[in-house]
Amino acid sequence: MSPESNLQRVVSAVRDVSAPASVIFELIADPALQPRWDGNDNLSQARAGQRVRAVGDVFTMTLTKGSVRENQVVEFTEGRRIAWLPAAPGQEPPGHLWRWELEPTDASTTRVIHTYDWTRLVDEQRIPRAKATTSDKLQASVDRLAAIAEGRTT
DSSP states (O other): OOSOOGGGGEEEEEEEESSOHHHHHHHHHOGGGHHHHOTTSOEEEOOSSOOOOSTTOEEEEEETTSOEEEEEEEEEETTTEEEEEEESTTSOOOSOEEEEEEEEEETTEEEEEEEEEOTTOOOGGGHHHHHHOOHHHHHHHHHHHHHHHTTSOO
16 A cells, blocks of 8 residues: 555545435435436446345446446445445455445434545556545535435436
């Protein structure tokens, strides 16, 4: 690993969303819905019926450039937390993780924390893309997710 600190390899975005955690979580845990709110404009489509339910689940996503990613779920608490490691089909994950955490602040408001962690990324070819994934891009996903969960867009 390069001498860069781990802090530079973990970026996040936070927002309080005027929607219950259960509503927000459904938008995240169902891969077919993820392209609607992806602020990186990287996700094209996922087939229906892949709703994540447990650690160890794998869902498949097609990216906008046509490649496919298998996403291994490594953290899961229904309605509260989900994280996955993407990889090319049949390959080991190269070491970058996407995490969503939901913290209800009351019955109708939820703090959403979105994190991209590439502290374990070892594939040198992926480093420039990882560096380009800034907190602003994560914030765009959180903001789009909020707009849908709050009913401001469909």
